[in-house]
Amino acid sequence: MTITVASRHDKSGPGAQRQQDRPGARRTTRRSGRLRHVSLPYLLLLPALLLELLVHLVPMLMGIVMSFRELTQFYISNWSEAPWAGLGNFRMAVDFDAPVGQALLKSFLTTCLFTVCSVALCWLIGTAAAVFLQERFRGRGLLRTLFLVPYALPVYAAVITWVFMFQRDNGLVNHVLHDQLGIGGDPAFWLVGDNAFWALLTVSVWKGWPFAFLTLMAGLQNIPRDMYEAAALDGAGVWKQIRHITLPSLRPVNQVLVLVLFLWTFNDFNTPFVLFGKAAPESADLISLHIYQSSFQTWNFGTGSAMSVLLLLFLLVVTGVYLLVTSRGRKAKARA
Amino acid sequence: MRRFRAAVTGAVTLSLAFAATACGGGSATGGGDDSPKTLTYWASNQGASIEVDKKVLQPELDKFEKQTGIKVKLEVVPWSDLLNRILTATTSGQGPDVLNIGNTWSASLQASGALLPWDEKNFDRIGGRDRFVESALGSTGAPGQDPAAVPLYSMAYALYYNKKLFAEAGIAEPPATWDELVTAGKKLTAKGKNGIGVEGSNLSNNIHQVFVLGKQHGADFFTPDGKPDFTSDGAVAAVKQYVDLMAKHKIVAPGNAEYAQNQSLSDFSKGKTGMLLWQTASATFKAQGMKDEDWGVAPAPVQSGEPGTGTATNSMVAGINMGVFKNTDNLDGALKFVNFMTSDAEQKILNKAYGSIPPVKTAQSDPAFGAPAVAVLRDTLATSATALPQVPEESQFETVVGTAVKELFADAAAGRAVTEQSVREKLEKAQQQMPKK
Numbered sequence: 001m002t003i004t005v006a007s008r009h010d011k012s013g014p015g016a017q018r019q020q021d022r023p024g025a026r027r028t029t030r031r032s033g034r035l036r037h038v039s040l041p042y043l044l045l046l047p048a049l050l051l052e053l054l055v056h057l058v059p060m061l062m063g064i065v066m067s068f069r070e071l072t073q074f075y076i077s078n079w080s081e082a083p084w085a086g087l088g089n090f091r092m093a094v095d096f097d098a099p100v101g102q103a104l105l106k107s108f109l110t111t112c113l114f115t116v117c118s119v120a121l122c123w124l125i126g127t128a129a130a131v132f133l134q135e136r137f138r139g140r141g142l143l144r145t146l147f148l149v150p151y152a153l154p155v156y157a158a159v160i161t162w163v164f165m166f167q168r169d170n171g172l173v174n175h176v177l178h179d180q181l182g183i184g185g186d187p188a189f190w191l192v193g194d195n196a197f198w199a200l201l202t203v204s205v206w207k208g209w210p211f212a213f214l215t216l217m218a219g220l221q222n223i224p225r226d227m228y229e230a231a232a233l234d235g236a237g238v239w240k241q242i243r244h245i246t247l248p249s250l251r252p253v254n255q256v257l258v259l260v261l262f263l264w265t266f267n268d269f270n271t272p273f274v275l276f277g278k279a280a281p282e283s284a285d286l287i288s289l290h291i292y293q294s295s296f297q298t299w300n301f302g303t304g305s306a307m308s309v310l311l312l313l314f315l316l317v318v319t320g321v322y323l324l325v326t327s328r329g330r331k332a333k334a335r336a
Numbered sequence: 337m338r339r340f341r342a343a344v345t346g347a348v349t350l351s352l353a354f355a356a357t358a359c360g361g362g363s364a365t366g367g368g369d370d371s372p373k374t375l376t377y378w379a380s381n382q383g384a385s386i387e388v389d390k391k392v393l394q395p396e397l398d399k400f401e402k403q404t405g406i407k408v409k410l411e412v413v414p415w416s417d418l419l420n421r422i423l424t425a426t427t428s429g430q431g432p433d434v435l436n437i438g439n440t441w442s443a444s445l446q447a448s449g450a451l452l453p454w455d456e457k458n459f460d461r462i463g464g465r466d467r468f469v470e471s472a473l474g475s476t477g478a479p480g481q482d483p484a485a486v487p488l489y490s491m492a493y494a495l496y497y498n499k500k501l502f503a504e505a506g507i508a509e510p511p512a513t514w515d516e517l518v519t520a521g522k523k524l525t526a527k528g529k530n531g532i533g534v535e536g537s538n539l540s541n542n543i544h545q546v547f548v549l550g551k552q553h554g555a556d557f558f559t560p561d562g563k564p565d566f567t568s569d570g571a572v573a574a575v576k577q578y579v580d581l582m583a584k585h586k587i588v589a590p591g592n593a594e595y596a597q598n599q600s601l602s603d604f605s606k607g608k609t610g611m612l613l614w615q616t617a618s619a620t621f622k623a624q625g626m627k628d629e630d631w632g633v634a635p636a637p638v639q640s641g642e643p644g645t646g647t648a649t650n651s652m653v654a655g656i657n658m659g660v661f662k663n664t665d666n667l668d669g670a671l672k673f674v675n676f677m678t679s680d681a682e683q684k685i686l687n688k689a690y691g692s693i694p695p696v697k698t699a700q701s702d703p704a705f706g707a708p709a710v711a712v713l714r715d716t717l718a719t720s721a722t723a724l725p726q727v728p729e730e731s732q733f734e735t736v737v738g739t740a741v742k743e744l745f746a747d748a749a750a751g752r753a754v755t756e757q758s759v760r761e762k763l764e765k766a767q768q769q770m771p772k773k
Binding site for chain 1: 420426447449591731771
């Protein structure tokens with residue numbers, strides 16, 4: 001935005017110079033025209049800004065207010081009258097000796113592990129596919145399209161299909177693993193019990209990696225081909241090219257990609273909700289679903305809001321530190 | 337100029353994007369109408385599908401429109417969404433005029449203050465309180481307060497059994513006690529069939545079953561003054577007895593631990609399972625291709641003796657209530673509509689279509705509700721069914737104890753031991769998750 005306005009100033013420079021030769025009567029018109037030019041972008045951004053306030057900021061502020069209130073079924077039709085709870089909801093959420101806090105901590109740790117695994121796998125598969133499809137070969141277009149299918153499908157339809165596939169008795173997964181490959185004794189459960197974590201991870205990676213692939217493929221287009229040619233002339237093999245040209249050139253793309261994947265995965269609600277319903281198995285109790293259950297299933301909206309606020313703070317801190325570290329790295333590199 | 341144009345494009349795109357997001361949000365639709373000639377009605381999904389419900393209800397709504405000139409906008413809401421939709425409507429004040437609620441939620445929703453209280457005056461508009469069966473009125477809100485809703489369809493649990501599988505396994509009579517049920521189940525499993533089906537991941541169904549077993553063990557899950565009491569010896573015994581059908585007696589297939597979408601009904605219809613504890617299952621059996629003569633129905637089992645009240649309870653009072661949103665702009669029309677839906681004629685039509693029992697006494701006399709399959713449910717409702725605790729925390733109870741039972745089934749399915757200790761631990765955890773008053 002600032003750039004846009006500054007550029008208007010720059011461009012008005014020569015124009016202003018020209019106008020000086022003209023009669024003074026026209027000066028007012030010129031000034032109001034310039035004012036219009038300067039303020040128009042802001043005016044145009046105003047509806048978006050207002051909607052942004054409505055859609056994001058207002059609910060967020062309401063959530064923060066709710067987290068300080070004892071909001072249960074007795075007050076939901078007139079929640080502004082709910083009694084103040086002070087820090088009670090927060091204390092309850094972080095009291096790790098009591099069941100509510102314990103469950104939240106466990107769910108938080110599960111989510112951290114899940115996010116690290118999911119983001120790492122999405123990134124690895126996405127990078128491998130993008131590098132692989134960089135070379136021209138017959139069928140490349142088809143593969144590129146196919147790889148994007150999981151990203152293009154509506155989440156609900158895709159995940160519900162996975163639910164069918166993960167059914168213990170009639171599902172495709174057990175049919176392949178157990179009946180065809182003969183792995184293990186009894187057919188495994190995927191939607192209840194400990195395996196639920198792996199089922200959730202599978203669906204999350206399946207759903208997430210095409211985004212990494214798409215972003216990295218775009219990033220790869222920006223690397224000049226002659227760098228590779230020069231490296232090849234100097235005798236660098238494929239691995240050396242990837243290590244010394246591809247990955248460093250993709251650094252800025254990766255910085256954004258990893259952050260976005262991290263935030264999306266950490267907050268993912270749709271996947272576990274469609275996969276497990278309202279009560280996820282303990283092994284796959286992601287924090288977003290956990291907070292939903294605390295708020296909407298046990299009608300304890302105050303505690304649920306407090307948990308959301310804590311989650312928001314955590315994500316803000318992590319994002320802040322991440323941006324600080326990566327920008328410092330970039331600056332250091334620029335200096336060198 | 338290019339940058340300027342980019343800013344304009346960006347701004348327009350952003351506003352569109354945000355507008356789209358706003359539309360996509362889960363905002364409540366419908367809302368009270370200023371016009372006295374329309375009503376919005378949220379019906380719960382009762383039939384085999386939402387389409388079936390629309391087919392059943394629309395002709396009746398047309399009839400109502402012809403009589404009164406009031407058009408009813410129908411929306412059939414799936415069970416999984418209904419409570420959340422009601423909560424959203426309650427918070428925003430943008431709800432339907434008339435709605436169906438699960439009768440077990442009555443006290444919870446009553447506490448929210450969103451529903452119109454049915455005082456003497458309102459009851460008079462629909463023919464008086466005395467028209468309704470007492471057990472159905474027992475689940476319309478907390479005792480001593482004006483009901484939050486009126487009963488619309490009543491249901492009770494019964495034991496459905498597959499006659500052919502019973503004959504093959506040499507079982508002469510449907511079991512009347514839990515011991516007999518286990519024995520029959522073992523005979524069925526010996527023949528390669530599942531003894532009985534459960535919906536291990538369905539929280540509400542879990543609650544219905546353990547509540548009845550709790551009654552049989554003298555436990556209520558709430559103290560008389562409304563405090564959660566999930567860890568009494570009776571409650572532990574009830575939950576253990578239910579999960580033991582899979583864990584100890586092995587008459588429930590382990591796969592049932594992940595059932596939550598009525599898969600146990602399909603298993604029964606396909607002849608994979610011999611028994612099922614369910615409420616008004618006949619319509620679903622028919623929809624899934626099972627002939628009426630292939631299944632039988634008997635009162636749900638008790639520990640010993642005949643079903644009755646107290647520890648001989650063999651069902652919860654199941655059913656659907658009809659409520660009016662307090663902030664409706666068309667109170668008169670809404671009351672007219674409730675009057676229409678609870679009239680003798682409509683009660684007969686609708687309850688026949690859904691295989692349920694009319695909670696209106698005079699409608700019950702119709703011979704259709706005396707047929708053997710329905711008579712068991714009717715008698716259960718009249719003599720041996722108890723309403724779930726009518727406390728504001730009922731909804732939370734369903735969630736936390738229902739989840740505890742779900743986790744215990746998952747343990748049983750994975751071959752982990754389900755002991756009195758492990759049951760008590762899960763119930764303790766559930767109790768501690770209840771909001772403190």
